[in-house]
Amino acid sequence: MDRVHKGYLQHNDISPGNVLLHFPEDKVSEVYIGVCDWGLASRVCETTPSRYGYSSDEARTEAFKERGSFVAPELWYTYGKPNSETSLETLRRRHLYMQAADAYSVGVVANMIWKDEDDFDLFKDTAGKARFAVALKELTNPDPKSRSTLRLVHATLTFPPYNFQIPECCYRKHI
Numbered sequence: 001m002d003r004v005h006k007g008y009l010q011h012n013d014i015s016p017g018n019v020l021l022h023f024p025e026d027k028v029s030e031v032y033i034g035v036c037d038w039g040l041a042s043r044v045c046e047t048t049p050s051r052y053g054y055s056s057d058e059a060r061t062e063a064f065k066e067r068g069s070f071v072a073p074e075l076w077y078t079y080g081k082p083n084s085e086t087s088l089e090t091l092r093r094r095h096l097y098m099q100a101a102d103a104y105s106v107g108v109v110a111n112m113i114w115k116d117e118d119d120f121d122l123f124k125d126t127a128g129k130a131r132f133a134v135a136l137k138e139l140t141n142p143d144p145k146s147r148s149t150l151r152l153v154h155a156t157l158t159f160p161p162y163n164f165q166i167p168e169c170c171y172r173k174h175i
Helices: 002-006 057-070 088-094 099-114 126-140 150-158
Strands: 019-022 032-035
Touching: 002 099, 002 150, 057 099, 099 126, 099 150, 126 150
Parallel strands: none
Antiparallel strands: 019 032
């Protein structure tokens, strides 16, 4: 997703159902990660309003139960009466998709994938696993202004002690 953001795009709908994992039989130590369902994607410069506005707290709570854990907290809101300070029109302009929202969703999905991982070939030691967990957890900070960026986490994980290899091209013939 860091590469997507560098291209001035944002996905706006990262969830486990939109993440594809491919484990090549001939390269058992590798995994290719892809992202699908780009229907809600937008350019970074666009002001795309959140689609998580609801007319009542009950409706918002129901929707959150269904999808909430993957959606950044700043995208959820309850709107009030038309022509008021809390009207749908007013709040839609305040609750916009940003790269920080994509980062939050990536952090949630990555934490789900690696939360119980005990591969010491990957982490080297318990301290390495803890540093890795902190890097991913920083993506899910509820405050978007304090949330880590995908670029910073990418840099953390591709330098020592992890040295993850990120392929230059994310397109694979055999996926």
